[in-house]
Amino acid sequence: MRILVTGASGFVGRHLVASLRRDGKSVMVLQRGGAALADPDRFAGPADLADLDTWPDWPRDLDAVVHLAALNPSRRQPATPEALAHANVAGTAALVRRAKREGVPRIVFLSTSNVHAPSAVPIDENAPLGPQSPYARSKAEAEAAFWRELAGGETQGCILRPAPVYGRGGGGNVAMLVKLARLPLPLPIEGLGGRRSLLSIDRLLSAIDICLTSDGAIGETFLVADRTPLRPAEIVGALREGWGRRAGTGALPSLLRRTVEGKIGGRGLMADFVLDVSRLSARTGWRPAESTRSELARMAAAGDL
Numbered sequence: 001m002r003i004l005v006t007g008a009s010g011f012v013g014r015h016l017v018a019s020l021r022r023d024g025k026s027v028m029v030l031q032r033g034g035a036a037l038a039d040p041d042r043f044a045g046p047a048d049l050a051d052l053d054t055w056p057d058w059p060r061d062l063d064a065v066v067h068l069a070a071l072n073p074s075r076r077q078p079a080t081p082e083a084l085a086h087a088n089v090a091g092t093a094a095l096v097r098r099a100k101r102e103g104v105p106r107i108v109f110l111s112t113s114n115v116h117a118p119s120a121v122p123i124d125e126n127a128p129l130g131p132q133s134p135y136a137r138s139k140a141e142a143e144a145a146f147w148r149e150l151a152g153g154e155t156q157g158c159i160l161r162p163a164p165v166y167g168r169g170g171g172g173n174v175a176m177l178v179k180l181a182r183l184p185l186p187l188p189i190e191g192l193g194g195r196r197s198l199l200s201i202d203r204l205l206s207a208i209d210i211c212l213t214s215d216g217a218i219g220e221t222f223l224v225a226d227r228t229p230l231r232p233a234e235i236v237g238a239l240r241e242g243w244g245r246r247a248g249t250g251a252l253p254s255l256l257r258r259t260v261e262g263k264i265g266g267r268g269l270m271a272d273f274v275l276d277v278s279r280l281s282a283r284t285g286w287r288p289a290e291s292t293r294s295e296l297a298r299m300a301a302a303g304d305l
Contacts, residue, residue, distance in 0.1 A: 003020060004028045005017055006049070015201050016208060023209070030042075031044050033046070049094060052098050053101070065107045071088055088135075089138055097149050106155065106156045106158070107146075109143070110162065111159050112139050115131050124276040158221075164198055165204055167202070189236065192252070198235075202289075227288045230296075242296065
C-alpha cells in the first residue's frame with residue numbers, strides 16, 4: 001500500500017510515518033516549500049497547501065492520503081481567523097480536489113473532537129457542533145469542505161475527530177500535566193477540572209490504519225478516544241503510579257479553589273467532555289484502550305511520555 005502523508009513532521013505525523021513503515025507500507029511524505037532532497041519517499045509540494053490542486057507534480061500510484069497538516073496556533077504563535085481558514089479550509093479543499101482528480105482511492109482526514117462543545121452527557125457524532133476555539137471552528141469548516149469536494153467522484157473519504165492525544169512528543173494540557181506530575185511536590189488539584197476523554201497515540205495510529213482499508217469507514221465521521229475519561233488529578237495519579245511514586249494529590253482550600261475555578265472555568269476546563277466511540281468500533285472493529293489510567297501508567301513507566 002502506497003500512502004501520502006501531509007503534516008508528517010508534526011507529533012502525530014512522526015509517529016504515523018514510523019508506524020506505517022514498520023507495517024511494511026510505502027509512505028510518501030509531503031515536503032512543502034522547496035525542492036525535495038534526493039529521497040524517493042518525499043514529494044516536493046508548494047509552500048501553501050491551497051496551491052496543491054494546480055501544482056505541476058503529484059506522486060503516482062497512490063492508494064491513499066492521510067491528511068494531518070493544519071495550522072494550530074498557540075499562545076506563543078497566534079493566528080488570525082483568516083489565516084486559519086486559508087490553511088485549514090482552503091488547504092484541505094485543494095488537497096481533496098487534487099487527490100480526486102488523480103484518482104486516489106481514499107483520503108483519511110484528521111479533524112478534532114473540539115468541533116463539539118463540552119456536555120454533561122457523552123458526546124457522539126450526531127451531537128450538535130459547537131467549536132471551542134477559532135482553530136476548532138476552522139476544522140469544522142474544513143470538514144464541510146472535505147465532503148463538498150469529495151462529492152461526485154470515485155475517491156472515498158473518512159474523517160476522524162480525536163480526543164486530545166498523549167504520547168512521546170505530545171503537547172497541550174496533557175503535556176502540561178506531565179510536567180506538573182514530574183515535580184517532587186504534592187499537587188492540590190483534587191476536584192479541579194471536568195472528566196475528559198483522552199486518546200493514546202498508539203490507539204490513534206490504529207484507528208487511522210484501520211480506516212485506510214475498512215469498508216465500514218467509507219463516508220463516515222468518527223470520534224476517537226480511550227474508553228475511560230479522567231480528571232486532572234487522576235491523570236497525575238496515573239503518571240506518578242507509572243513512575244513508582246505516590247499520587248500526592250490533595251484539595252485546595254475552598255476560597256482558593258473558587259478563585260482557580262473562576263480562572264479556568266472560562267476556558268471550559270471545568271466542564272465534562274466525554275466521547276462515545278461506539279460508532280467507530282461498530283463500523284470498523286477498532287478497539288479503544290479500555291483504561292486510560294492504565295495506559296498512562298504503562299507509557300509513563302516505559303518513558304513514552
